[in-house]
Amino acid sequence: MIYVTGDIHGTIDIYKLVDFFSLESQRKSLSKKDYVIICGDAGVVFDLKEDDQKTCDILSSLPVTVLYIDGNHENFDALEDYDIDTWHGGNVHFIRDDIIHLIRGQVFEIEGKTFFTFGGAHxxxxxxxxxxxxxxxxxxxxxxxxxxxxxxxxxxxxxxDYIITHTAPYEVLIALGKDIADEEEEFVHYLENISSEVSFKKWYFGHLHLDEEVDDYICLYDKIIEIE
Known part of the structure; x- marks a missing residue:
């Protein structure tokens, strides 16, 4: 099974995962062969101190393997020091065996589904x-x-099958009434080009701290949903 959710910001919003999987594991047989994908701002590698350690310990305690893309609040200098490995067809950083950073611009094949991942935002x-x-x-x-x-x-x-990003394509941000900073305009137009040129079932993203849908584009924050 594969689940997806929005930002957790280290320990700040992590307990939604703890609460969800404590109930979900009572209903379903879950293992580290199942996954939850965090759509950026995981805060797994950020201050390199006690909070990072606590975040990783909590995530490792979950009954599933944690996959995440980077958002804008990540320590990119530290992330870049990790070795790049190949996993399920794409490049990753192994933070721990059960906490995996999915690098930008990769396609992963997981449980017979294909996922394009692209972190980053302003x-x-x-x-x-x-x-x-x-x-x-x-x-x-x-x-x-x-x-x-x-x-x-x-x-x-x-x-x-699915696209996982932190921010959203240009037109989706406009539809949600969001202002677009000059610093990210080129990038969100890049995502807009992908949205018009690539065939996909659903596009999941975070960043905006809300749970909202615009057609096949799903913004996640508090919600944790299972990908069918």
Missing amino acids: SQDQYFRRIHIDWWPQEIPSEEEMEEGMINLRRYGGKV
């Missing part, structure tokens, strides 16, 4: 943060990362 509170301490410029994807994403999508003939 921090609206950037100017209240300190560069390379609690804010990192790598939050906005590079041209190379975006090109790699397109190359991998072409390998699958422009068709995947």
